[in-house]
Amino acid sequence: MSYLSAIATAVPENCFSQETLTDFYIRSTNDLMSKRKIKIVSGKTGIQTRYSVLSDFDKAYEDYTFFSKSADLLPEPTLSDRMKIYAQQATELSLKAVNGLEGIHDFKEQITHLITVTCTGLFAPGLDIELMRALSLSPTVQRSSVNFMGCNAAILALKNADVICRTFPAAKVLIVCTELCTIHFQKQYNDDYLLSNLLFADGAAAVIVSGKPDGMYQHAVQMEEFNSMVLHSGYDDMAWRLSETGFIMNLSSYVPGLIRENIRAMLLGAGLNIDQIKHWAVHPGGKRIIDDFALALNLDKCAMSDTYKILKNYGNMSSPTVLFVLKEILEKAKSEHRNEQILAAAFGPGLTIETLKMRYV
Structure with missing residues (x-):
């Protein structure tokens, strides 16, 4: 059988109210209809706060460090600019989640498999290798990745871990899901993209899946x-x-x-x-x-x-x-x-x- 033993989560230090993020979006355009739509959609999201690895959202445009120092955000950051931020920040946020797992440094030598999950950035050597190095995991840990599969990828990773644990009952699988959605903020105002800019945020989660019931919860x-x-x-x-x-x-x-x-x-x-x-x-x-x-x-x-x-x-x-x-x-x-x-x-x-x-x- 397979058991979900522990979950730890992490978010970046930058926390913004939905009103602040909405105002940032509104200030990026002079079109009154777009401004009105942004405000209406934001009010229906049910969101109060979101987190980001970027610190620009509550600053004056002259003080931006990622976006262009202009009210209209032009020119927009390139794909290379965004991937540079991803490479710098994804490992740090992932480690924050992993280190939140109770007793991780006592049992990390027991980890046999590592599955990383992301759809917001890629680089090589990738997040899996970075985590192995930072956590000093065994160089024989078996690695796999679930990339670019979106919001349901965590369940796909759990499915992979389930197969591993049913095949190798002594396995202990570490899954790390990390997404930096806000680095992909786009200066677009069509109806569909209004949802994206007003919903998405950054976060990470680490999970331990085992072949035996050794979890931290009231029940296995x-x-x-x-x-x-x-x-x-x-x-x-x-x-x-x-x-x-x-x-x-x-x-x-x-x-x-x-x-x-x-x-x-x-x-x-x-x-x-x-x-x-x-x-x-x-x-x-x-x-x-x-x-x-x-x-x-x-x-x-x-x-x-x-x-x-x-x-x-x-x-x-x-x-x-x-x-x-x-x-x-x-x-x-x-x-x-x-x-x-x-x-x-x-x-x-x-x-x-x-x-x-x-x-x-």
Whole structure:
């Protein structure tokens, strides 16, 4: 079997209110219609604060250190500029998450596998090698990466770790998900991109998956079943693409509806009994996604309270975000929760839905 033993999370030091980030966006254009749209959309996000490795967002433009020192942000940072920041900051934030794992320096020599996850930057030698060096992991640790697969990539990494632990029961897998979404802020004002600039944030999460129940929670957390679905009708509604000025995000307002129309059939088709799932760790891709997910499954919004909380306090950090939610849930486990089921769900480009059913044992 495989067990989720521990989760630790981390965010950069720069914390900004949603109002501050909205004002930065508004000040980048002179178009009154765009300014009005930005303010309206921001007010509906359900977000209070977001974190960034960049410090420019609350400064006067003359004091910017990353963006151009001009009110209109032109010329925009290049892809090379953004990847330089990623290479400088991703390892640091990843280590902050890993070092948050209780007892990591006592058991790190037991780590047999390392899986890194990101969709906001790449370099080589990559994040995996940097973490091995910084943590002094064994040079024989087996490495793999889940790259450019978006907000549901953490579940894909957990799926890989599950296979490893079922194949090698003595395995101990370290997963590190790190995303620096804010370095890809774009000076665009179309309806879809308004969502991207007003939702995304930076964060990291580290997870230990083991072949035996040696976790830090009230009960061991057994990973039982993974399910996946690609909604080809949403192919163009969530996507990343490279450009000379960074990663361009397409996040259509149709995504919540696509999830609402398909999630119940997906779960039932996989043989899951929705009524038996007591704890829900849903990726907070946006407030409407959470609302529509709950509506589709007839869930009381209280069942989604941890998802709403993470969205409010951190925004959408892409891949680590569902782990922030899951951490909240697992740390509140009680003795009477034994044998209860937990479902994690996240959504990515394609449009793809990934789920993981777990159980307290």
